[in-house]
Amino acid sequence: MTKRGIKDVAQRAGVAVGTVSRVLNEHPSVNADVRARVKAVIAELGYRPDPFARSMRSKVSRLIGIVIPDLTNPFFAELVQCAERAAADHSHNVIFMSSFDDAVKEADRLAQLAGRKVDGIIIVPCNSPHSIKAPKGLPLITVDRLLADHPGVAADNRGGARIAVDYLAKLGHRRIACIAGPAGSRPAEDRLQGYLDVMTTLPQGRAKIEPLFVNAAFDYESGRAAGAFLLARPRDERPTAIFASSDQQAIGCLRAANDLGIPIPAGLSVVGFDGIPLSNLITPRLTTIVQPMAQIAEAAISSLLGRRDMPEVGKPDLFQCELAIRESSAAPLLEPTAVAAR
Amino acid sequence: MTKRGIKDVAQRAGVAVGTVSRVLNEHPSVNADVRARVKAVIAELGYRPDPFARSMRSKVSRLIGIVIPDLTNPFFAELVQCAERAAADHSHNVIFMSSFDDAVKEADRLAQLAGRKVDGIIIVPCNSPHSIKAPKGLPLITVDRLLADHPGVAADNRGGARIAVDYLAKLGHRRIACIAGPAGSRPAEDRLQGYLDVMTTLPQGRAKIEPLFVNAAFDYESGRAAGAFLLARPRDERPTAIFASSDQQAIGCLRAANDLGIPIPAGLSVVGFDGIPLSNLITPRLTTIVQPMAQIAEAAISSLLGRRDMPEVGKPDLFQCELAIRESSAAPLLEPTAVAAR
DNA sequence: CTATAGTTATGAACCGTTTCCAAATGGACA
């Protein structure tokens, strides 16, 4: 089996290389039967155009770069997986890179991707306040952690949080606390804002309604600590429901409740955020706000490829979240006072 | 800033393009001072060779493909992250692909990577029994889930399991059960074998020592169910220690113990396998066998790149695991009989 | 001093496509 090039195809089909090239690229100006003949030969020879030769001339690499802070964060892992699938749908491949949440490494990765001449870059910027310099002429879009000076696409964090807290309120909860994310994180702040939105508009009943939140990192252990803190108060002041800003926090919070002997969901409702796979595997299965990751990834990819308008800078595309009601939430028990009155 | 090519560098340095090329590729036959001068010009101009032009002629892409079944499995996520880092150390980039544990998709991904002319492929094959056809001439190495007909690199699963069970035995445990992985999975079987190795060589004391294991998928919920099963027996027959074949199983098992009111580690020791990040974040922090993921990834990459001998087919390179003693394990309480005799 | 070998540098050919311009063909129309 000798190596086959476009020339072999052309010769065997009795046409010029240019014609074969046009067939390859679905160029309209080629006769139907010629096109068919060439395609037949291509199939027969099992010919595959060399992507390097192709990219060199055409300046299109069919490659998308994706840079994320840390793949061991299940949320980002899911994002990468969705992005790869979306890219594949547009017959692109994905070059993956990790920034380890380090602005210097991040800049380096970006430069590498530019050197690779990728067709676009998806980036979840690292947390340190910094500006990323997009290699100019190269479409770049931020995901999840939005930056003010770059186009972005993300979940509607504020709206999602509202849905969660609204749901808890409708269930009858009034003492709803919030484990907020780390200060300075854009998604964290949006989610907290959503929580506050609902809490401040809840009709004041007999019991005073006041927001109660505590900042914590997004991880499991921070969630546990925050949960322990919130639950360490007298029975009649203790929250009956907790909205956590990440599933990992929520899972940690579940553990904290468990340690205190508080039954879930009878004694405490917990709602998470993100919808990572783990949230549906634990016991009790976690009620959570699931981000439409597939949609987000698809939007990012098609924006980069120009098959969809790029979101305006400063006006990111937001995607609606959905509430997944599972086992960690329920209506609150009767108030202790009510019980006593019986 | 006009686009700069190798010609501009050559001209500015007063040498021929061929010379610049040789400097670029660290070819020995170029004088030290010429080399220095050229390098200076390269730096000055910020020149970056076009990877496509380069690859087209040289047939080297500096690209590594990696195909894994599912990125939402934290173990694979860590693998991918390590592989990317290792590849970067050899100035290669990584094209990531997910097979969704589907043999058909897997074959397609492999073909795509071959088309991309990557320099090598790392693959964690999907579980269904099938043979993967490596595009010939393209180095391919399996990781973790080894295949009989391809070179592979993995953790020493059997040895790692031995370390875990040995540790539990030395702690004084005798009724040590095992949550084995799914039947048919190579790593699962090796770990089970390691467990059996130790159990069958333990000196028989007063109490009869007999292996006890149950198969379960590697995930959290399966581990919980398996744990519940193993712990649902009379107090004096119940295992005092459980070795799980994955951290996810172990974490599920922790939950099962918790549901039964069994304190950890006082009433039950649990040891996991893998060393995923989550294992160190939960409460209690999980004692586990950690796989040297960075080493494994590095070995895979450098084998692919020919900087290290490719493992022989049928004789995979195995890497020593390490025991991370944390909070989920301790010596067993006195036997109930002993307590009664007091 | 010449022959021989060894080291560096040169520059043209080449890699496998895409792209562009020119040429061929065919039909409509005057």
Next chain:
DNA sequence: TGTCCATTTGGAAACGGTTCATAACTATAG
């Protein structure tokens, strides 16, 4: 019949590097 477009095809130039045969120069040996 001759002109003028529109459509389709051919063929060569480009893309930006690497590689290789060759030349130029040095050093060593005879």
